[in-house]
Amino acid sequence: MISRRSVLTTTTLAGTALIAAPAILRGVSSPAMAKAPIVGTQGPSFYRYKLGEFEIIALHEGEFTRPLDASFVRNAPLEAVQKTLADAFLPTDKLTISFTAVLVNTGSKLVLIDTGFNDNGGPTNGRTVAAMKAAGIEPSMVDTVILSHFHGDHLQGLRNKAGEIVYPNAEIMVPEAEWAFWMDDARMAAAPDAMKGAFQGVRRVLAPSAKDVKQFKWGQEIVTGITTVDASGHTPGHTAFVIASGNAKMMYVADTTNTPVLFATNPEWKVMFDMDADKAVATRKRILDMAAADKIRLAFYHASFPATGFIAKEGAGYRFVPAQWS
């Protein structure tokens, strides 16, 4: 009988002996190792799809994993949340929230909707620019950046940590109601301490560009083919966008749901991030009902990449059906 240690030593010695053999006889590396390393991370991920004459490019910003506790869904027992996750073959002790921005190439303009974190987030996100570059587009080519709302995962990536605008040639378009809320000094002063950071974060990004930012109302075609839709509730100015080219139409619904696995399945559940949760529920049901009835393609910020698909009514809620990759 030989000890584990002696086996390891033998293996190591054998490996060394093989590496010392002429590499040219055996290919580029030792037969004890694969000729490509295990990378352990995803590559920059983008996904192109056609919408009439437009091309939509889903850009994988990344994700954030948080421990799952009872605070995440305000009005459902933790066990019910865990059951929904288990039914979707997901872990029940933590929740990975995905981020996917949307780039619209209208043929005359490159329009980015939502920006991710850039270098203001963590190690598992901030990949929007890398995904864009992998798709052949430089940030300097972007003509317009539209923000759906002013939560950090949508807005912080407009300006990097060093303070520079990431899309130097882009006009910036934001919801008027969102601007009114977050840029109100009195409201910031009155906000609970836990929320002051969110106000400050918005100002870090937008205050230096304040005079150039274009504010939009709902129901406006702000770029040819892109029309704003009131989706408030998640935040006061939270906006969805109908994107249309010819007869083809889709809707980017931003945070109308957080992950659809939980909140399409259970549209009445209130995620901790919904600022007016009752209104958010009403908005969610209105938009998902419309999507189910019209069979319109949706894109979500927090669905699994490429985060685009359809909504089917199912039971008391909805099922998100990812579009076929093509």
Add this chain to the structure above:
Amino acid sequence: MISRRSVLTTTTLAGTALIAAPAILRGVSSPAMAKAPIVGTQGPSFYRYKLGEFEIIALHEGEFTRPLDASFVRNAPLEAVQKTLADAFLPTDKLTISFTAVLVNTGSKLVLIDTGFNDNGGPTNGRTVAAMKAAGIEPSMVDTVILSHFHGDHLQGLRNKAGEIVYPNAEIMVPEAEWAFWMDDARMAAAPDAMKGAFQGVRRVLAPSAKDVKQFKWGQEIVTGITTVDASGHTPGHTAFVIASGNAKMMYVADTTNTPVLFATNPEWKVMFDMDADKAVATRKRILDMAAADKIRLAFYHASFPATGFIAKEGAGYRFVPAQWS
């Protein structure tokens, strides 16, 4: 009122005039055109995921779209097939079948399971090598190519149209029962004309390498961590593979279903490609039952990219639940 032709002319002239203006004043291109072209095709798509110490890389070979008619599912009315497709928000007049090969990096070997078409297919497939290269792996680095069975979309890509082996340093491993069937001269001679091409295709690829091809039986660990499983029915030697590293385990089920949208949902449906359709149904139910009971991750050759996920029992059939992109 102006004619459509005059509008087109005006547009063209205006475009020309704008292009003629000094580009330096306006950035890299005319304001009438987006600064990046509409590409119209997907980029090379790969998807890495962890399995214990192994890294699995799903490689998007592409797809093939066929008109949908009553011959595709032998034992269901066309209307029922169309209803299943419509419920999945897919077209009902045609069917796009996806192809995704699986590369396993065990740390000591790079193992490709199934090869796609390489340049022997059509314009919408043959992308496995491009996807592999995008993931940083050259065909010459592949140590082992395993074929699940000898249908063209799995095997033709082993040898390009010019007759060269695409993976020059790889050993080739194939199911013994598949070899016995397709390499039998008497069976080829007796085959109906419509099937002779399939026999010839197998010989084109494998005959020149016949002495080097390793044949495997079911229930064998043919590469460390990769064990063969009888999945016959689709073809006589059709094989699935359990891939295991430490406590982590998944199964590549190849063509145990054609698209799971149709054949996981309706496991008794017989696709036109199943050679022994009754046996294929029994195999499908056995493997999908096991997957549902054990909640084991599967990879399918014909699911939507990245073609990996889980199986839930639902009604009289199963639902394929794609894994969350991470």
